[in-house]
Amino acid sequence: xxxxxxxxxxxxxxxxxxxxxxxxxxxxxxxxxxxxxxxxxxxxxxxxxxxxxxxxxxxxxxxxxxxxxxxxxxxxxxxxxxxxxxxxxxxxxxxxxxxxxxxxxxxxxxxxxxxxxxxxxxxxxxxxxxxxxxxxxxxxxxxxxxxxxxxxxxxxxxxxxxxxxxxxxxxxxxxxxxxxxxxxxxxxxxxxxxxxxxxxxxxxxxxxxxxxxxxxxxxxxxxxxxxxxxxxxxxxxxxxxxxxxxxxxxxxxxxxxxxxxxxxxxxxxxxxxxxxxxxxxxxxxxxxxxxxxxxxxxxxxxxxxxxxxxxxxxxxxxxxxxxxxxxxxxxxxxxxxxxxxxxxxxxxxxxxxxxxxxxxxxxxxxxxxxxxxxxxxxxxxxxxxxxxxxxxxxxxxxxxxxxxxxxxxxxxxxxxxxxxxxxxxxxxxxxxxxxxxxxxxxxxxxxxxxxxxxxxxxxxxxxxxxxxxxxxxxxxxxxxxxxxxxxxxxxxxxxxxxxxxxxxxxxxxxxxxxxxxxxxxxxxxxxxxxxxxxxxxxxxxxxxxxxxxxxxxxxxxxxxxxxxxxxxxxx
Numbered sequence: 001x002x003x004x005x006x007x008x009x010x011x012x013x014x015x016x017x018x019x020x021x022x023x024x025x026x027x028x029x030x031x032x033x034x035x036x037x038x039x040x041x042x043x044x045x046x047x048x049x050x051x052x053x054x055x056x057x058x059x060x061x062x063x064x065x066x067x068x069x070x071x072x073x074x075x076x077x078x079x080x081x082x083x084x085x086x087x088x089x090x091x092x093x094x095x096x097x098x099x100x101x102x103x104x105x106x107x108x109x110x111x112x113x114x115x116x117x118x119x120x121x122x123x124x125x126x127x128x129x130x131x132x133x134x135x136x137x138x139x140x141x142x143x144x145x146x147x148x149x150x151x152x153x154x155x156x157x158x159x160x161x162x163x164x165x166x167x168x169x170x171x172x173x174x175x176x177x178x179x180x181x182x183x184x185x186x187x188x189x190x191x192x193x194x195x196x197x198x199x200x201x202x203x204x205x206x207x208x209x210x211x212x213x214x215x216x217x218x219x220x221x222x223x224x225x226x227x228x229x230x231x232x233x234x235x236x237x238x239x240x241x242x243x244x245x246x247x248x249x250x251x252x253x254x255x256x257x258x259x260x261x262x263x264x265x266x267x268x269x270x271x272x273x274x275x276x277x278x279x280x281x282x283x284x285x286x287x288x289x290x291x292x293x294x295x296x297x298x299x300x301x302x303x304x305x306x307x308x309x310x311x312x313x314x315x316x317x318x319x320x321x322x323x324x325x326x327x328x329x330x331x332x333x334x335x336x337x338x339x340x341x342x343x344x345x346x347x348x349x350x351x352x353x354x355x356x357x358x359x360x361x362x363x364x365x366x367x368x369x370x371x372x373x374x375x376x377x378x379x380x381x382x383x384x385x386x387x388x389x390x391x392x393x394x395x396x397x398x399x400x401x402x403x404x405x406x407x408x409x410x411x412x413x414x415x416x417x418x419x420x421x422x423x424x425x426x427x428x429x430x431x432x433x434x435x436x437x438x439x440x441x442x443x444x445x446x447x448x449x450x451x452x453x454x455x456x457x458x459x460x461x462x463x464x465x466x467x468x469x470x471x472x473x474x475x476x477x478x479x480x481x482x483x484x485x486x487x488x489x490x491x492x493x494x495x496x497x498x499x500x501x502x503x504x505x506x507x508x509x510x511x512x513x514x515x516x517x518x519x520x521x522x523x524x525x526x527x528x529x530x531x532x533x534x535x536x537x538x539x540x541x542x543x544x545x546x547x548x549x550x551x552x553x554x555x556x557x558x559x560x561x562x563x564x565x566x567x568x569x570x571x
Contacts, residue, residue, distance in 0.1 A: 001081070001082070001505040001506065001507070002079055002080075002081055002124065002126075002505070002506040002507075002508075003025060003079055003080040003081075003506070003507050004024040004025065004077070004078075004079045004506065004507060004508040004538070005023070005024055005025045005078045005079055005080065006021065006022070006023055006024060006025075006076075006077070006078040007021070007022050007024060007043070007046060007047065007050070007075070007076065007077045007078075008020065008021040008022070008075070008076050009042070009046045009050075009074065009075040009076070010072070010073070010074055011065060011066040011069045011071065011072050011073040011074065012042065012045075012046060012049075012064060012065075012066065012073050012074075012075060013039065013042050013045065013059075013064060013066065013566075014037070014038075014039045014042065014066065014561070014564075014565065014566040015039060015042065015066065015565065015566045016066060016068065016069060016565035016566070017069060017072070018565070018567065020039075020042075020566065020567075020568050021568075022043065022557070022568070024507075024508055024538055024540075025507060025538050026538075026555075027538060027554050027555035028534075028535065028537070028538060028539065028554050029531060029539045029541070029552070029553045029554050029555070030538070030539070030540045030541070030553060030554070030555040030556070030557055031541055031543060031549055031550065031552075031553040031555070031556050031557070032540060032541065032542045032543070032557045032558075032559065033542075033543060033544070033556065033557070033558050033559070034558055034559035034560055035544075035560075035561075036544075037561070038559040038560050038561050038566060039559045039561075039566035040542045040559050041056070041057070041512055041542060042559075042566065043510065043540070043542070044056035044057070044136060044510060044512055044542075045057055045059065045064070046075050047077070047135075047136070047510070048128065048131070048132075048136075049064065049075060049090065050075040050076070050077045050088050050089075050090045051077065051088065051119070051124065051128075051131065052116075052120070052127075052128040052131065053090065053097070053116060054128065056132075056136065058273075058277075061092065062092075064092060065092050065093055066565075068564065068565075070093070071093035071094075072091075072093065073091055073092040073093055074089065074090075074091040074096065075089070075090050075091070076088070076089050081123060081124075084101055084102060085101070085102050085103075086099065086100065086101055086123060087099075087100040087103075088100075088119070097112055097115060097116075099115070099118070099119060099123070101123075106118070125159065126159060127155075127159065129143075129148075129152060129155065129156055130155070130156045130159040130160065133145055133156050133160075133490075133491065133494055134160065134491070134494050134495055134498060134506065135506060135508055135509060135510060136510050136511075136512070137487060137488070137491050137510075137511050137512065137514065144483070144486075144487045144490075145487070145490045145494075146463060146475040146483075146486065146487070146490070147475075150460060150461060150462065153461040154460070154461055156494075157431065157461060158427065158431075160494050160497050160498050161430060161431065161434060161497065163426070163427050163430050163431075176414055177411070177414045180407055180410055180411040180414060181411065183407050184404065184407050184408055184411055185350070187400060187403060187404035187407060188404060189350075189354060190400050190404075191397065191400050191401060191404060193357055193358075193361070194393055194396055194397045194400060195397060196361075197361055197393060198390065198393040198394070198397065200361075200365060201386060201389055201390055201393065202390060204365075204368065204372075204386060205386045205387065205390060219369055219372055219373050220373065222369060223366060223369045223370070223373070226362055226365060226366045226369065227366070229362055230359060230362050230363070230366075233355050233358055233359045233362070234359065236355055237352055237355050237356065237359075240348050240351060240352050240355075241352070243348060244345060244348055244349070247341050247344065247345050247348075248345075250337070250338065250341045251338050251341050251342055251345070254335070254338045254342070257331065257334055257335055257338065258335055260331060261328065261331045261332065261335060264324065264327060264328045264331060265328065267324060268321070268324055268325070268328065271317055271320060271321050271324065272321070274317055275314065275317050275318065275321065278310050278313045278314050278317065279314065281306070281310050282307060282310035282311060282314065285298075285303050285306045285307050285310065286307060289303070428459065431459055432459055434497065435457060435458070435459055437497070437500075438457060438493055438497060439455070439456050439457055441489075441492070441493040441496050441497070442455050442457070442489045442490060442493050443455055443489075445488065445489035445492045445493060445530065446485060446486070446489045448526060448529060448530055449485045449488065449489070449526040449527065449530070450522060450526055451482065451485045451486075451489075453465055453466065453467055453473075454466040454467075455486065455489070463475055465477075465478075484514065488514070488527065488530075491509075492530060495509070495537075507536070507537050507538045508537075508538055508540075509534075509537055509538070509539045509540070510539075510540045510541075510542070511539070511540070511541045511542070512542045513542055513543060513544070514527070514541070514543075528552055541553075557569075
């Protein structure tokens with residue numbers, strides 16, 4: 001279990017030199033209030049930035065530093081994982097990233113990327129996306145579980161169930177499997193060569209056992225045949241090398257093209273994010289006639305202009321996305337061709353190696369024939385050396401077969417392991433076991449919030465929703481208030497599952513403006529019924545409602561502006 005204890009931050013966004021410090025474990029329910037712009041939601045940004053080097057909201061790194069002091073931005077977070085105590089320190093101007101375990105600084109020899117992976121994979125066992133689904137629910141820059149792509153939904157659930165390690169193990173085994181396959185191929189080739197050489201030497205030995213002078217012409221003919229075979233082998237090698245030279249031009253920019261694909265994929269994600277932002281803006285101006293802040297009516301011309309602007313931006317972004325997807329498809333096809341060419345080049349190099357080995361053996365054999373001819377000419381035939389060679393070849397062949405069979409056994413073992421570790425193996429069985437539990441919990445929470453629908457996730461985490469009249473819906477068919485109830489039900493479910501697994505279980509839950517937007521009065525009352533059952537957790541709720549919620553919380557934290565800096569007023 002992750003027990004979050006304390007967070008402090010200074011010179012972060014609107015916070016000045018005087019640090020904001022919040023105890024994350026002292027109170028069961030804490031209400032965070034304040035007027036707009038006082039820094040209430042900064043807590044979410046600070047939590048995400050100190051843990052994952054990215055804020056909750058869409059804010060550039062240089063914009064996170066307080067513009068007045070323009071430096072010494074520092075966030076500190078203390079938490080326990082089991083019996084181990086951790087302190088994370090992350091800063092900007094100067095840049096800082098430190099992990100302390102039991103007061104001792106964790107080795108910083110690795111790169112910041114590897115250091116971050118160590119924090120996520122070895123300490124937290126949570127990535128950014130999964131952290132949001134278990135710990136945070138906000139109105140800004142938050143992607144609900146039901147709006148995620150299927151692969152991201154699966155990733156979140158795998159982390160909650162603590163089974164992503166299977167995927168990591170599979171990644172480790174993948175190059176090992178390739179290496180074993182290559183070794184088996186090489187050893188089989190080596191066995192074939194030794195057997196071929198043994199047969200050749202045995203024939204040679206049997207032939208010279210009763211040699212006489214009449215064999216001299218036969219040896220010379222055999223030498224001539226060897227020379228012709230040598231010529232044919234070299235000609236094949238030259239032909240293959242010519243082909244390899246042609247193939248080299250096709251794969252010389254492979255790394256560059258793969259890097260280009262990576263950049264295109266990142267650009268796709270950015271455009272998707274922009275599309276989502278403009279859709280929300282378009283939806284707002286289409287559905288609202290009044291300003292949400294001042295409640296004043298929006299001018300029709302202004303509203304119409306904003307709608308046309310957002311529609312134009314969406315059209316431009318969608319056209320750009322279409323072209324980008326076409327470019328990504330082309331790039332993937334190009335890389336696929338390069339991969340096939342690389343495989344072909346590998347096979348051709350193996351063939352060259354075989355031919356070169358054959359040439360070497362043929363040269364040795366021809367040299368032996370030369371010697372035999374000399375012996376024949378001097379009537380000095382001696383088969384003792386050949387006998388020794390045959391015995392040594394037997395030993396070499398047996399040792400090679402033993403090594404080959406050993407690696408084949410290893411290969412079979414790795415093949416079985418990869419079958420178990422892939423998405424259709426052990427992970428699928430574990431997910432299959434927990435899906436019914438997830439669906440039961442989701443529907444229990446929905447009913448607790450007076451939302452009587454049948455919500456079902458399949459093993460691929462696609463939803464099926466039915467009303468009491470058995471009409472079939474999906475998530476997008478519901479109102480924002482109904483979606484909020486579903487989001488909350490999923491959040492509570494993931495936390496409950498995490499408790500069962502004790503893997504990503506945590507005391508901390510932060511909810512941003514859930515009472516200020518989609519939840520109605522009844523939804524609010526139902527929500528507090530659920531909260532009251534979460535006695536061993538520390539829940540922080542950010543809201544504008546203020547006085548009407550005070551009596552429902554054990555602690556109140558008020559953010560206010562003083563001389564343009566955020567300060568904390570804890571009741």
